[in-house]
Amino acid sequence: ETGVTQSPTHLIKTRGQQVTLRCSSQSGHNTVSWYQQALGQGPQFIFQYYREEENGRGNFPPRFSGLQFPNYSSELNVNALELDDSALYLCASSQDRARNSYEQYFGPGTRLTVT
Amino acid sequence: GDSVTQMEGPVTLSEEAFLTINCTYTATGYPSLFWYVQYPGEGLQLLLKATKADDKGSNKGFEATYRKETTSFHLEKGSVQVSDSAVYFCALTPYSSASKIIFGSGTRLSIRP
Numbered sequence: 001e002t003g004v005t006q007s008p009t010h011l012i013k014t015r016g017q018q019v020t021l022r023c024s025s026q027s028g029h030n031t032v033s034w035y036q037q038a039l040g041q042g043p044q045f046i047f048q049y050y051r052e053e054e055n056g057r058g059n060f061p062p063r064f065s066g067l068q069f070p071n072y073s074s075e076l077n078v079n080a081l082e083l084d085d086s087a088l089y090l091c092a093s094s095q096d097r098a099r100n101s102y103e104q105y106f107g108p109g110t111r112l113t114v115t
Numbered sequence: 116g117d118s119v120t121q122m123e124g125p126v127t128l129s130e131e132a133f134l135t136i137n138c139t140y141t142a143t144g145y146p147s148l149f150w151y152v153q154y155p156g157e158g159l160q161l162l163l164k165a166t167k168a169d170d171k172g173s174n175k176g177f178e179a180t181y182r183k184e185t186t187s188f189h190l191e192k193g194s195v196q197v198s199d200s201a202v203y204f205c206a207l208t209p210y211s212s213a214s215k216i217i218f219g220s221g222t223r224l225s226i227r228p
Contacts, residue, residue: 045215048214
């Protein structure tokens with residue numbers, strides 16, 4: 001069974017640029033969630049995708065957007081990067097969005113640095 | 116809104132010491148509660164969970180009991196090992212929104228040999 005994978009591992013961007021982060025969900029999972037983890041903090045929920053549609057969003061501005069593909073992999077796009085966007089971005093997959101399938105399995109993350 | 120508060124770290128203990136990491140939550144209804152662990156250089160891993168009041172989650176010698184009357188979910192282990200050194204996150208899934216996990220700020224645990 002393949003776990004959640006993310007790419008790239010590390011990324012350095014300049015303020016104002018755009019970035020795309022990628023996530024492949026665990027085999028058999030159809031739901032992907034994205035989290036932002038600032039240094040020394042707990043992860044903050046950005047949004048979740050279920051069967052290619054957004055299924056819940058946290059308190060993040062519209063310049064954070066996402067996609068989910070038919071194979072359930074996902075992208076996180078961030079436009080107009082700001083210095084405060086520097087963080088570890090975590091992707092998590094789960095089997096179903098239903099309440100009794102809440103366990104989310106996390107990837108290793110992408111470390112984004114904005115200079 | 117729903118939130119999780121956990122004891123600040125870092126926590127440093129000697130091997131074989133007893134561990135308690137306090138966690139309290141604020142939530143409407145009946146959230147599900149979790150402890151996640153993040154080992155150095157690795158992703159977040161679910162350590163244990165409890166889905167209703169008085170449930171006890173347990174794994175790898177760690178335990179936590181869902182206490183609705185005190186809105187708490189404290190993590191305990193009777194005898195810690197050096198390999199338990201990691202960052203521990205208390206978290207909940209709101210009853211009204213199973214799509215997201217709300218995390219505490221994390222507690223860094225270091226175990227001395």
